[in-house]
Amino acid sequence: MEVRKAASTDVESMQQLIQQFADVGLMLPRTIKSLCEHLQCFTVAVEDGQVIGVAGLHVLWKDLAEIRSLAVAPHVHGKGVGRKVVEHLIREAEHLGIPQVLSLTYQTGFFEKLNFHVIRKESLPHKVWKDCFYCKKFYHCDEVAMVYYTQHYEAFQAFKEAR
Numbered sequence: 001m002e003v004r005k006a007a008s009t010d011v012e013s014m015q016q017l018i019q020q021f022a023d024v025g026l027m028l029p030r031t032i033k034s035l036c037e038h039l040q041c042f043t044v045a046v047e048d049g050q051v052i053g054v055a056g057l058h059v060l061w062k063d064l065a066e067i068r069s070l071a072v073a074p075h076v077h078g079k080g081v082g083r084k085v086v087e088h089l090i091r092e093a094e095h096l097g098i099p100q101v102l103s104l105t106y107q108t109g110f111f112e113k114l115n116f117h118v119i120r121k122e123s124l125p126h127k128v129w130k131d132c133f134y135c136k137k138f139y140h141c142d143e144v145a146m147v148y149y150t151q152h153y154e155a156f157q158a159f160k161e162a163r
């Protein structure tokens with residue numbers, strides 16, 4: 001299996017993978033247009049030429065990036081694909097100097113395994129909720145906010161406290 005940045009030739013498969021989970025309310029759908037516009041954000045896992053995993057890292061602010069549209073093909077669930085995709089995105093966030101990586105999710109057990117911690121949704125900045133505006137559950141959101149603290153977190157906290 002190869003985990004790499006997405007290319008334009010992956011877009012159709014990415015959209016189909018995401019759509020099957022969007023259909024059962026596990027995540028927001030993504031249009032081809034939206035995937036193309038944010039293509040640089042996306043990472044895919046590929047096996048035998050097939051896209052079997054996808055997720056995007058969206059930088060929201062200097063100190064915060066969000067993992068969105070994480071989906072792994074059902075026939076390879078539980079085989080480490082999701083972990084590899086998320087670890088790839090965490091490395092990307094670290095490379096960008098970002099101290100916190102957020103996920104809004106129902107998959108708390110999965111993210112706990114990857115050292116994400118539950119935080120209060122109320123503590124998040126408003127720009128996090130931009131896409132939520134299009135969600136049916138906007139007024140009764142039951143997703144859990146979880147954060148991974150990267151290697152830059154301590155320095156970021158020290159900087160904040162010194163100001």
Ligand SMILES: CC(C)(COP(=O)(O)OP(=O)(O)OC[C@H]1O[C@@H](n2cnc3c(N)ncnc32)[C@H](O)[C@@H]1OP(=O)(O)O)[C@@H](O)C(=O)NCCC(=O)NCCS
Nearest residue numbers: 021070071072077078079080081082083105107109110113
């Ligand atoms: C959640 C999802 C991405 C996990 O991907 P995956 O490839 O099956 O997960 P992995 O095999 O990499 O799992 C990594 C670890 O998390 C554990 N894990 C995976 N899913 C879990 C879950 N739902 N609850 C608890 N633990 C879970 C695995 O057992 C594994 O533990 P280990 O390292 O001790 O063996 C995948 O199930 C999926 O696509 N779900 C549907 C879409 C979705 O809900 N996306 C999340 C949107 S935020």
